[in-house]
Amino acid sequence: MLQEKRHILQEYSNDFIFKLKDLHVNFDKYKYYPRDEKFNSAIFDSDKKLIFSTLESKDVKFDKVTYISENMIHFIEEPESYYLGTKYIILEIPDDNVWFRSVKGEIITYSFIAFIFMLILGYFISKLFLKPMRDALHLLDRFIKDTTHELNTPISAIITNIEMIDKDILDAKLAKKINRIDIGAKTISNIYEDLTFLTLNNKIISQNENLNLSNVLEQRVEYFKSLATIKKINFVLNIEKDIYLNSDLKKISKLIDNLISNAIKYNKIAGTIKVTLKENFLSIEDTGKGMSKENLSNLFERYSRFDKSVGGFGIGLNIVSLIAKEYNLDIKVESELNKGTKIEVIWQN
Structure with missing residues (x-):
């Protein structure tokens, strides 16, 4: 003007x-x-x-x-x-244009009121339009909770009964079949525990205690040896005795399980998994496919999967990240394509 x-x-x-x-x-x-x-x-x-x-x-x-x-x-x-x-x-x-400047304050006031009105109207309209999606998600969430609850009893029964079988007195054919059932049951059990953790995470109250992490780690490695056998994977253990960590047994077991499970899942046939436990330090290293630097940045995001040929939902490492945050554990990842991946968990007493 x-x-x-x-x-x-x-x-x-x-x-x-x-x-x-x-x-x-x-x-x-x-x-x-x-x-x-x-x-x-x-x-x-x-x-x-x-x-x-x-x-x-x-x-x-x-x-x-x-x-x-x-x-x-x-x-x-x-x-x-x-x-x-x-x-x-x-x-x-x-x-x-003096009239415009005289009513400028009124224009701003009415514009602000109109903006607030549109904001409130938009909020209610968005709630109305998103209701079917919310209902569908609620139904899906309820279905997952009910399904995981129903799976618990049969999975536990299968694993318990398999562990009670003395495989040494069985012939080779039957022992091989029993071993396959054991592997399948443990795979389902691990998926079940992941889904349970995600659906009930906000309601799980941690029962922290001074855990002997050395014993827990040896038990979890022993648990996964049957899964590793299928791919002829060998464990190399360097576990120091009496390493303690104040934490919840179920959550730390779940963290270790997911790291070992991934090391088996993405390893090559006849590969190696090196497990190291020292004071304030846990390392699990495999000789598998490895990952690119681009994939490393999204490694702990939920539902992230970088190899569609391998099963899974992409929730394991997200659970590892959630547990690590709760206990102030620092996670470092080193990976190289076709050479393997090394995940380190570091903490302070």
Whole structure:
């Protein structure tokens, strides 16, 4: 708006300077100050002292070219010649947009009220549209909880009965079949425990105790040896005795289980899993497929899977991350494609 007015005022100024020049040349003849109904004006000398003025505004800002003051637009021009001793010419016209500035506060207020109204309306509309999705998710969540609850009894019964069988007195064929059932039951059991942890995570109260982590780790390795046997994977153990960690037995077992399970799942045939436990340090290293650096950044996100040929839901390492956060465990991952992956868990007593 000021830019447009500046062009108009420049034309007025040129016309005014022409009249001022005419007065300067013919001062003895005219002797009256040039006026125009379209604008007010004033002239100042080089010391910024007023020579003559018809301005309504008395405060002149000589450091600006165009400005608004007291609902009037002002324009300052310096003519090439000092006609009648004039160094500065100030023109003044009414501000046509003064009404807008007077109602600007009201516009902002009503806009804010409209925004709040639309926000509330949008909230209720989004709730209405998302209700079918929420109902479907609630139904799915309930189905998972009911399913995992129903799976618990048969899985436990299968594993318990298999462990009671003396495999040494069985012939090789039957022992092989029993071993396959054992592997299948343990795989289902591990998936069941993962789903249970995710669905009940917020309701699980940790029963922390001073755990002998060395014993827990040896037990979990022994538990997974039947799964490792299928791929002819060999465990190399370097477990120091009597390493303790204050934590919940079920949660730490679940953390170890998922790390070992992944090391088996993504390992190569006849590969190796190196398990190391020292003071404040646990490491599980495999000789499997490894991962790219791009995949490492999303490693602990839920449902992330980087190898579709291997089973799973992509929740194991997410559970590891949740448990690690609860107990302030620092997890470091090193991996190289076709060479293997090493996961370190570090903590402070």
